[in-house]
Amino acid sequence: MHAAFDVVVAGGRCAGSPLATLLAREGLSVALVDRAAFPSDTLSTHIFQNEGAKVLERLGVLDKVLASGAPWIEGNDARIDGLRTVASIPRRSDDPGTWLCVRRPVLDALLLEAAAEAGVEVHTSTRVTGVVERDGRVSGVRVSGEGGERLLEATLVVGADGRGSAVARSTGARSYNLIPGQRFAIWAYHEGATWSPPATLFFHRWDDELVIACPADSGLFLVVVVPPLERLARFRAGPEAFFEAHVAACEPVAAIVDGGRRVGKLQAMLRWTGYFRESAGPGWALVGDAGHFKDPTPGQGISDALRQAERLASAIVAGMGTTASLDDAMATWWRWRDDDAAEMAWFAGDLGRAGPVPPVLVEILTELAAKGEMGSFLEVMNHRAKPSEVLTPGRLASATGRLLKSGEHPRRQVLRQTKDIMAEEVHRQRLNKHPAYAESGAYEGADTDHEVVVNPT
Ligand SMILES: Cc1cc2nc3c(=O)[nH]c(=O)nc-3n(C[C@H](O)[C@H](O)[C@H](O)COP(=O)(O)OP(=O)(O)OC[C@H]3O[C@@H](n4cnc5c(N)ncnc54)[C@H](O)[C@@H]3O)c2cc1C
Numbered sequence: 509m510h511a512a513f514d515v516v517v518a519g520g521r522c523a524g525s526p527l528a529t530l531l532a533r534e535g536l537s538v539a540l541v542d543r544a545a546f547p548s549d550t551l552s553t554h555i556f557q558n559e560g561a562k563v564l565e566r567l568g569v570l571d572k573v574l575a576s577g578a579p580w581i582e583g584n585d586a587r588i589d590g591l592r593t594v595a596s597i598p599r600r601s602d603d604p605g606t607w608l609c610v611r612r613p614v615l616d617a618l619l620l621e622a623a624a625e626a627g628v629e630v631h632t633s634t635r636v637t638g639v640v641e642r643d644g645r646v647s648g649v650r651v652s653g654e655g656g657e658r659l660l661e662a663t664l665v666v667g668a669d670g671r672g673s674a675v676a677r678s679t680g681a682r683s684y685n686l687i688p689g690q691r692f693a694i695w696a697y698h699e700g701a702t703w704s705p706p707a708t709l710f711f712h713r714w715d716d717e718l719v720i721a722c723p724a725d726s727g728l729f730l731v732v733v734v735p736p737l738e739r740l741a742r743f744r745a746g747p748e749a750f751f752e753a754h755v756a757a758c759e760p761v762a763a764i765v766d767g768g769r770r771v772g773k774l775q776a777m778l779r780w781t782g783y784f785r786e787s788a789g790p791g792w793a794l795v796g797d798a799g800h801f802k803d804p805t806p807g808q809g810i811s812d813a814l815r816q817a818e819r820l821a822s823a824i825v826a827g828m829g830t831t832a833s834l835d836d837a838m839a840t841w842w843r844w845r846d847d848d849a850a851e852m853a854w855f856a857g858d859l860g861r862a863g864p865v866p867p868v869l870v871e872i873l874t875e876l877a878a879k880g881e882m883g884s885f886l887e888v889m890n891h892r893a894k895p896s897e898v899l900t901p902g903r904l905a906s907a908t909g910r911l912l913k914s915g916e917h918p919r920r921q922v923l924r925q926t927k928d929i930m931a932e933e934v935h936r937q938r939l940n941k942h943p944a945y946a947e948s949g950a951y952e953g954a955d956t957d958h959e960v961v962v963n964p965t
Pocket of ligand 1 (some may be wrong): 542555804
């Protein structure tokens with residue numbers, strides 16, 4: 509296995525840069541290519557959790573990230589219809605902290621800097637146009653940048669190049685288990701917002717409304733509104749008024765930003781589809797959004813990308829030796845990624861669903877809150893408990909029983925919703941084992957496009 513580089517990584521944000529850093533620190537020769545010039549923004553809000561912060565600590569960049577002024581988010585103020593709970597975010601003794609909200613130009617530039625410091629050959633403002641193959645294996649990438657077109661040869665090519673991955677496209681990686689989004693997201697920053705410690709994340713979901721907000725770096729306060737897709741036309745007709753009206757409807761968030769000043773333009777992502785992609789083959793692998801994207805409502809993508817980078821780096825180091833051992837290691841990595849991400853992907857789709865939250869789910873959360881056990885739900889966000897360990901069949905049955913007894917909702921509706929939840933769970937478990945590929949026609953009629961608008965105003 510002789511090539512100019514051991515590994516070429518396409519994409520240099522939260523998946524690509526940490527991966528390149530870790531590989532270079534293990535003594536591998538690594539090139540990283542990103543079409544962006546850093547510091548660079550990307551279409552994403554940026555709340556991440558304990559496990560992601562831990563990776564930043566291990567990478568040695570956490571102190572620089574904290575120097576941005578981002579406070580640890582220690583509280584969670586959740587409203588789910590009639591339920592309102594304020595809970596502390598669980599923190600283990602070896603956690604450097606809890607959740608953070610750091611704008612991407614800040615976070616991604618620090619990650620890329622760490623890669624360069626580790627000895628990675630970094631090419632920014634350079635686009636990967638496709639992979640090249642030799643003897644049935646991917647053997648490098650074609651890139652196009654300031655110096656024109658060139659070839660970067662490598663034993664392994666990793667696509668960390670996001671949702672529109674050029675590596676995925678040119679290797680023909682197929683998509684499976686698609687989850688079309690049912691909402692869109694608009695966000696903005698406020699200066700001079702008045703909040704009192706502890707820094708708290710607001711997750712308010714009532715009727716068909718969803719507002720998420722928390723303090724970010726540099727004294728800014730992030731507010732995200734996540735309306736159902738049916739309101740897109742109204743948004744387009746008057747983005748500013750639409751955003752402000754949605755913020756005003758969430759009383760505690762409106763009170764925090766009242767008296768402050770909105771800075772910068774609105775940002776928006778008007779459509780998304782969750783997916784998994786085939787993520788390994790001869791001489792190539794995918795990591796981060798290139799291989800899997802989920803509804804952004806629970807804010808998992810950054811921590812996932814960081815955790816995946818660590819896992820993939822270990823797999824690559826262990827697999828380097830022969831092409832067979834490398835291919836085996838990559839196939840094992842792909843299986844791990846699917847196991848690791850499957851439950852959260854479905855759960856994220858549920859959180860981002862349009863329409864009212866089924867009362868039986870509200871009842872489960874109400875019971876958890878009454879027992880002071882919301883921490884177990886927040887551990888799902890921390891990727892330390894699976895949704896199925898918290899939303900158990902036992903809890904579903906008890907919540908259904910309590911709702912039937914209370915007579916608050918029509919009996920048939922409660923029973924139907926419980927039955928639907930159980931049937932969906934069975935269907936999902938089947939899909940986890942036997943994926944439905946995009947090419948199979950399974951999604952005919954579903955809108956699985958990405959439509960993206962940045963700064964609509
Ligand atoms: C609206 C929205 C809100 C979100 N909010 C959150 C949140 O609050 N918390 C959270 O954890 N996650 C959130 N996410 C998800 C998060 O943004 C992603 O999961 C995360 O960015 C994945 O990181 P990545 O490094 O895999 O990909 P990306 O961040 O997409 O980085 C890919 C990189 O590849 C580069 N690239 C692409 N194509 C090429 C090419 N051909 N050649 C060279 N370079 C290329 C790009 O320039 C980019 O720098 C959100 C996503 C969206 C869409």
